[in-house]
Amino acid sequence: MIYIIGAMSRNRVVGKEGKIPWKVAEELSLFRKITYGNVVVMGRKTFDAIGGLEGRRNIVLSGSRMAEGVEHYGNLEEALSKAETSGKRVFVIGGGETFSEALPFASFIYLSVIGVECEGDSFFPELDERQWHRVGRRACERFVFLVYERNGYSHSIVEGGLSVIS
C-alpha cells in the first residue's frame, strides 16, 4: 500500500528553486505526525533540499551515485518494493517529478492545499476523476487537508488519515 503525501498551492505549485515557497508550521507538524515511524520515499532533488528525516526510514530515488549510508535506488519500482518489505506505511513525499511517477502506484493521497497562489517550477499532478475520489476534507487555518482514495479501495485507512488532525 503506497501513500502520497504532499502540500501544494491553489495553483498546484509544490516547489520553487529547490524550496517550498511557504512556511506553515501546522501543516509541517501534521506531515511529521503522519509519516513518523514509517518509510518515506523521495526524489534526489528533495533529498538535496531537506536531507534525511529523523525518525523515519529514508529512501532516495536517484540515477546517480549517492553518498555512502544513503539508502537509494535507481528506479521507482525497486524503491517501492524494498520499502514495502518493512511492513510500515510507505509515503512518497515528493517532489513534483516523484509525485507524478508514483501516482500510478499509490492507493491514497494526503494532500494539503495551502491558501496561496504562487510561482513555482515543480507541481503536483492533476488527479484523474476516473481514478481518484475524495473521501475526506478538513479545513485548517491556512490550508485544507484532503484525502483521496483510488477508486475501488475501502475507506478503512482513511479514518486513520483524518483522525490525525481531529
Ligand SMILES: NC(=O)c1ccc[n+]([C@@H]2O[C@H](COP(=O)([O-])OP(=O)(O)OC[C@H]3O[C@@H](n4cnc5c(N)ncnc54)[C@H](OP(=O)(O)O)[C@@H]3O)[C@@H](O)[C@H]2O)c1
Ligand atoms: N510541497 C511539497 O509537498 C514538496 C515535497 C517535496 C519536495 N518539494 C519541492 O519539490 C521540488 C523538487 O521536486 P523536483 O520535481 O524538482 O525533484 P524530485 O522529484 O525531488 O527529484 C527528482 C530527481 O529524483 C530522481 N528520480 C526521480 N524519479 C526517478 C526514477 N524513476 N528513477 C531514478 N531516479 C529518479 C532523479 O534524480 P537524479 O537526477 O539524481 O537521477 C531526479 O532528478 C523542490 O522545490 C522541493 O522543495 C515540495
